[in-house]
Amino acid sequence: MTLSAILFYILSGVILAATVLAVTRRNLVHAVVYLVISFFGSALLFYLFGAPMLAALEVIIYAGAIMVLFLFIIMMLRVGQFQEEMFPLSQWLPAAAIAAVYIFVGAVLVYTDPTNREVLVSAVATPQAFGRYVFENHWLAIELVSLLLLIALVGALFLGKSSPHRQTPESRRET
Amino acid sequence: MIVPFGHVLLLAGVLFMLGMVCAVARRNLVMILLGVEIMLNAATIVFIGASLRWQEMEGQVFVLFIFAVAAAEVSVGLALIISVYRRTGSVDPNNYNLLK
Numbered sequence: 001m002t003l004s005a006i007l008f009y010i011l012s013g014v015i016l017a018a019t020v021l022a023v024t025r026r027n028l029v030h031a032v033v034y035l036v037i038s039f040f041g042s043a044l045l046f047y048l049f050g051a052p053m054l055a056a057l058e059v060i061i062y063a064g065a066i067m068v069l070f071l072f073i074i075m076m077l078r079v080g081q082f083q084e085e086m087f088p089l090s091q092w093l094p095a096a097a098i099a100a101v102y103i104f105v106g107a108v109l110v111y112t113d114p115t116n117r118e119v120l121v122s123a124v125a126t127p128q129a130f131g132r133y134v135f136e137n138h139w140l141a142i143e144l145v146s147l148l149l150l151i152a153l154v155g156a157l158f159l160g161k162s163s164p165h166r167q168t169p170e171s172r173r174e175t
Numbered sequence: 176m177i178v179p180f181g182h183v184l185l186l187a188g189v190l191f192m193l194g195m196v197c198a199v200a201r202r203n204l205v206m207i208l209l210g211v212e213i214m215l216n217a218a219t220i221v222f223i224g225a226s227l228r229w230q231e232m233e234g235q236v237f238v239l240f241i242f243a244v245a246a247a248e249v250s251v252g253l254a255l256i257i258s259v260y261r262r263t264g265s266v267d268p269n270n271y272n273l274l275k
Contacts, residue, residue: 110181
């Protein structure tokens with residue numbers, strides 16, 4: 001087992017443990033912080049797989065922007081007063097059993113696949129090569145994605161703007 | 176020399192299942208959106224692994240677009256949560272029964 005393989009297994013263990021902890025937390029802030037750890041692990045995994053540019057973007061966009069946005073929303077919502085009730089065990093046990101079967105079948109498939117003996121050879125796509133490739137072959141998609149982000153910005157502004165005609169919980173309590 | 180590609184697939188599959196559990200089993204809109212984020216992250220891991228497996232840059236380009244779509248999705252989703260919280264005062268999907 002090479003050093004890269006050991007690193008991969010350590011990273012995947014950290015990612016899975018952090019994600020399990022995030023999914024099972026009742027406190028939303030704790031869940032978001034555990035998920036930040038999981039995304040840092042993913043960023044290191046990207047770096048191990050030879051994508052340093054995307055590792056940086058994962059830290060900046062996912063762990064930085066998106067998770068901080070979640071934290072702001074959680075602070076805005078005052079969900080501390082709100083007690084979430086989980087589903088009863090009898091309801092989600094069949095779903096968990098099916099998921100376990102799926103993971104087992106996937107593991108068997110991976111183990112028996114003959115083409116799986118060959119291991120990944122490490123290679124690095126430098127940010128220069130990556131950027132050149134993106135803007136030479138996918139410039140139209142970049143433009144479309146910028147348009148999508150603009151639409152998302154306008155949509156978030158429209159949804160977040162409070163209109164005077166809208167019925168709020170406070171006004172309903174008064175009537 | 177890292178690991179076989181199947182191990183990457185297995186890691187991403189387990190991660191995707193965790194995200195799905197989070198999106199389906201939790202009764203909180205914020206946690207549902209977090210589950211969607213976990214699923215998108217699992218998809219990016221598969222794309223980067225496949226990009227290394229076949230020595231093609233195409234997978235990495237796709238991950239770039241997944242990042243952009245995730246950012247757009249989460250901003251609109253959180254704005255929707257704020258909007259619905261203003262209307263009903265709750266983030267529990269069971270309380271959304273204005274049409275009843």
